[in-house]
Amino acid sequence: MKKPVSRIWKVLLGVLAGVVLFLALALTAVPVPERTGFGPSLTELRALATSTGEPLPTEFRRIVVGEGTMPEFALVAGRLLGTRAAVYQAHQVLYGDGRSVIVDAGSDEETLKRNMPGSHLQADNYARLQEVMRRADAIVLTHEHFDHSAGIAHSPYLEEVAPRAMLTEAQLHGRDAERAGFTPEVVGRLKPLRYEGMHLLRPGVVLIRAPGHTPGTQLVYVRLADGREFLLVGDIAWHQDNILLPRMHPRLVNWLLGEDGEAMANQLRYLHELRKATPELNLVVAHDAELMAGLLQRGLVQDGLR
Ligand SMILES: [Zn+2]
Incomplete structure (x- = not known):
């Protein structure tokens, strides 16, 4: 009689140990390394951004196209309860000539x-974004997830928008692209942008390849004529604390989204050091409503598109 009971206990303890181990891994983050070889220096970015000698952009604007909430535990590993407001935004870099x-x-x-x-969705603002995209000089994405890209795939003005959209190969053909509406028909209308490392998109605007959150993730560095600098990090961080601490969201999120946690951990170290060395570099974290509110309040970013 004793043996089967003790066997059941052993099995139960084994299952419990497995669950504890799983949770310990799932709810903690891939550690951010002390050092990283990822990414160009700010000196390199500035040099490339100003390399043509052409006029730099004069304004940096944003528009909120949607709102939602994100659970704290998914934002920063180690936090458990509560939710935080999240925004879906689009950004506009404007030149003096329009x-x-x-x-x-x-x-x-x-x-x-x-x-x-x-x-x-903030329907009026989304409609405004669509109007502005019809005549934009270029449209780029921080990455291919639907909340950053579906506005192109499902644009009511796809005919006009497609030639302006400059999506990278990885953004167009990644596993998330089709989910965002990039069917073979839509992809066929878009000419992929190909580059390695860094790419000068326009004077003052540099793209930096940063696969990790998705294969097509890139950073966007912006330098304005008055010296204001921005680095749009997309969803490498969901909250600025990911960069400031630095600490990533939990492995569970890495697994669910198919992220490369090691690559992201290196990018967070890069962003942390960049920010520490140059506090005047304005990081723009795609969904961080509080961070953007601070930039708007300080007059560094203007609200609404022109
Ligand atoms: Zn996003």
Whole structure:
């Protein structure tokens, strides 16, 4: 009689140990290394951004195209309870002659609701973004997830928008692209942007390849004529604390999204050091509403597109 009972206990203890081990891994983050070889120095970025001698952009603007919430535990490993407001934004870099570069294209309502229940679209602002994209000089994405890209794939003006969209090969053909609406028909209308390392998109705007959150993730460095500098990090961080601490979201999120946690950990070290060395470099974390509120309040970013 004793043996089967003790065997059951052993099995139960084994299962419990397995669950504890799983949770210990799932709810903690891939550690951020002390040093990283990732990424160009700010000196290199500045040199490339100003290399043509052409006029630099004069304004940096943003628009909120949707809102939702994110659970704290998914934002920063080690936090458990509560939620935080999240914004879906698009950004506009404007030149004195009226040309503009759009960074991130938001999502149409149907795709947003299907993929992120509980979020809602700011319909007027989304319509405004679509109008501005029709005449933008270039449209680039921080990465291919639907909340940054579906506004192109599902644009009511795809005919006009497609020639301006400069998506990278990885963004167009990644596993997330089709989910965002990039069917073979849509992809066929877009000419892929190919580069390695860094790419000068327009004077003052440099793209930096940063696969990790998704294969097509890139950083966007912006330098304005008055010396203001921005680094759009997309979703490498979901909250500025990921960079300031630095600490990533938990492994569970890495697993669910298919992220390369090691690559992201290196990028967080890079961003942390960059920020520490140059506090005046304005980081733009795609969904961090509080961070953007601070930039708007200090007059560094203007609200609404032109
Ligand atoms: Zn996102």
